[in-house]
Every structure is written in structure tokens, then in C-alpha cells.
Amino acid sequence: MKIISIFAAAMFALTILAADNVAPQPATNPQPILQELQRKMSSLESVYFELTQERHLKLFTEPLISKGFMLIERPDQIRWETTSPYQSILLGNQKSVAQFERTDGKWEKLKLGFPQMLQRVMEQMSLMNQGKLDALTGDYAISVATNSETILTLVPRDENARAVLSSVEVKMTPDFSATREVVMHEPNGDFTRIVFTREKRNVKFPAGTFDQTKPLDIAAVKAAVDHAP
Amino acid sequence: MPPSKRLWIMRRNLFFALLLLAAGCVTRPPAQNLPRASNPFPPDALLIQRAILTVHGRQFTLNGYLALRKSKGERLIVTENFGVPLADVLVKPDGKIFVMRSSQLFRAEWIRRYVAADVECIFGAAPKKNCPGKMLSPSHFLIQRRGYTLDLQIVQTKPGPQPPELFDETKKDSP
Numbered sequence: 001m002k003i004i005s006i007f008a009a010a011m012f013a014l015t016i017l018a019a020d021n022v023a024p025q026p027a028t029n030p031q032p033i034l035q036e037l038q039r040k041m042s043s044l045e046s047v048y049f050e051l052t053q054e055r056h057l058k059l060f061t062e063p064l065i066s067k068g069f070m071l072i073e074r075p076d077q078i079r080w081e082t083t084s085p086y087q088s089i090l091l092g093n094q095k096s097v098a099q100f101e102r103t104d105g106k107w108e109k110l111k112l113g114f115p116q117m118l119q120r121v122m123e124q125m126s127l128m129n130q131g132k133l134d135a136l137t138g139d140y141a142i143s144v145a146t147n148s149e150t151i152l153t154l155v156p157r158d159e160n161a162r163a164v165l166s167s168v169e170v171k172m173t174p175d176f177s178a179t180r181e182v183v184m185h186e187p188n189g190d191f192t193r194i195v196f197t198r199e200k201r202n203v204k205f206p207a208g209t210f211d212q213t214k215p216l217d218i219a220a221v222k223a224a225v226d227h228a229p
Numbered sequence: 230m231p232p233s234k235r236l237w238i239m240r241r242n243l244f245f246a247l248l249l250l251a252a253g254c255v256t257r258p259p260a261q262n263l264p265r266a267s268n269p270f271p272p273d274a275l276l277i278q279r280a281i282l283t284v285h286g287r288q289f290t291l292n293g294y295l296a297l298r299k300s301k302g303e304r305l306i307v308t309e310n311f312g313v314p315l316a317d318v319l320v321k322p323d324g325k326i327f328v329m330r331s332s333q334l335f336r337a338e339w340i341r342r343y344v345a346a347d348v349e350c351i352f353g354a355a356p357k358k359n360c361p362g363k364m365l366s367p368s369h370f371l372i373q374r375r376g377y378t379l380d381l382q383i384v385q386t387k388p389g390p391q392p393p394e395l396f397d398e399t400k401k402d403s404p
Contacts, residue, residue, distance in 0.1 A: 055312050059395050085384040086279040101281060101290060113287035192312045
């Protein structure tokens, strides 16, 4: 359940980034910002992210870096793909989930353990992507801070969840158009930073992008997105 | 055996060897049982790993971060796909095991009995007996125990000295 919460929070944060042109609001009253975000998110059809994930463990001198993609399409399709240092694809919708792992040059579809866990993450993502924030405010205390950048902070209300994830920060420029970073803080000081190197909204993904039997190669997806208007 | 017949057998064997080579049957060396004769890993390095753990036919993907420091031991941190820590174990050169962090999925006893044993099996400085593993390639390993299979690949090697704190069992993290 903790893992679900963390992943859902991260996914929510990523989805928020797809909403733009939200006017800055005083930190004392986050509600108008959240409402505007909700309004923007509800009109979003799809989003394409290229990302770099930095895992900062205080025991190690430098961050552990991975690269990949996240694609979301309404009403409920999601694809999370890691391309380096290993290759893995996670696909989900409200009905099912699938994972593929590339080993020795070949993709292998895994027989997932705990598929219902991943399924639940995908369901939550689907709700969030449709702008249904009510469920989220029940699980997280949300605050907003603004100065040279806008930081949306989500703190889990549940004590057990806080033992794993102390907070999630979404960092944006004041006009919500350029900030591309989500930071997930852990109680012991470790954190994960997801930096978005590219984002494209309301793109039409090619057929097979979310296929759970034979997903389209990410290079083909990227090419289609590159050529989209 | 007359010399002419021996020559004929040698030629025949050579022919079959060439045939196998041409067919690609011997292009990949066979899996080598562990323990191997010598440790092929840098004495001081961080090895980043990706693994598929199969338990009762169900598969779980794991990330591993293994710090090696000569004469100090091995420290392995295991996380799930999105970075949530599942296990953290320190194995000292004398074989002493310190579970630095456990989780609901990886309980302390399980880490002590299996995770630490697998670390020693593949990465230990001294070869261990009864290691149920195979080296499929210099960066690809397979451990098959009763109850689970671990298919492990080293996806990145960062040579260099690792922080001494990693090998200090008193600096235990929480929870």
C-alpha cells in the first residue's frame, strides 16, 4: 500500500505538470490553484514525457540515474518505460497491467506478482488524470509556496505512509509553464528527483503504444510524437 | 588403432566441430557454474543491477546497488521499480551479515538467509561452496534455489572507492 501511495503521488505530480498557465496564488490559500489545476487536468487528452530520474541516497557519493518515458492517454492508459541503464516497460489501464523486461536483446513479458497493486496505481492515475483531486486531498495535505518558483507540496496524512515518503514536491515556474521537476523526499534524507527533459500535450499516440501484448517500440512512438503538429 | 584410422577420426571430429560452429551452436560459451575460479569484479566499485525474482511462477523486478570495497565487504541495497527500498544488507569480509534495513516484502530473516547468501555466491571475494548459481555471461547470473530463481544482470559498473560509511554496521538506517 505504501508503494501504491508513493507511486500514485508521483504520478499525480507528473500529471499536474501537464496543466499550464495557472495563475500564481498566495501560499496561504492553495484552493484556487488546485481548482484551476483540476480544471486544466480534466481537459487534457494525453501527455508525453521524456524524463531523467535521479535517485539520491545519502550513502552514495553521486546520484543513481535512469532515463525513460511516461505516456498517459485518456481515459485510463499509461505507459512507464525505462530505457537506461536497463530496459523495462510497464503498461496499465483500468482492466489490466503488464510488464516487459528486455534481457539479452529480447523482450520478455513477465508473469507479474501482485498485479492488483499495479492495477490500483493505474486506477488512481486514471482518476487523477481526469482531474478528480478529491480522493487525493483525503490522502495528502497539500500546500503551495511561491517566490522565484512555485512549489506544490503533498504530505501524506497517513502516518505509515509518511514512514516511507515524507513529502512530494512539484516545482514549477510561477506561470506553471516551464518547471519540470518532481522531488520525492524520504524520512531518512534520501530523495528521488524526476526531471522532465521534454513534454508534449494532447498528442495522438500511434496504434500499439499501450498494447499489453506487443507494445510498439518507444522509438516509433517518439518518432510519431516528433512529427505530430 | 592404425594411424590412418586415427587420422580419419580426428578429421571427422574436426568436421563436426566446424559444422557446429557454422550452425552457431557453439558461438556462446556454456553457462559456468558458480563459484568461479576468480572474482572478475573490481575490488572497489559500485555495481548497478537489474534482477527478475521468480517465486512460485510469479515475477518481480528489482533494482540492486552493490558497493564493493576491498577488505571492507559488500553492501547491497535492493529497491523496487520506483526506488522504494526493500532490503539493505552488509556482508563483512569475515562473513558476518548485518541487515541494515528490511521491509514487508523482504523480511530480515529472508535477507540474512538468501539475499546475503546470493551476494556472497556471485560477488564474494572467496568462492563459496554449495552456490546454486550459474554465470551466463560476465554480467549475467542465474541463481536457482528451492523456492525461487533470481535472474540478475549487472547493467552498470562504476569503478572507484566507495564511501567508508557504507561498510560501517553501526550506521544503520531506519526503519
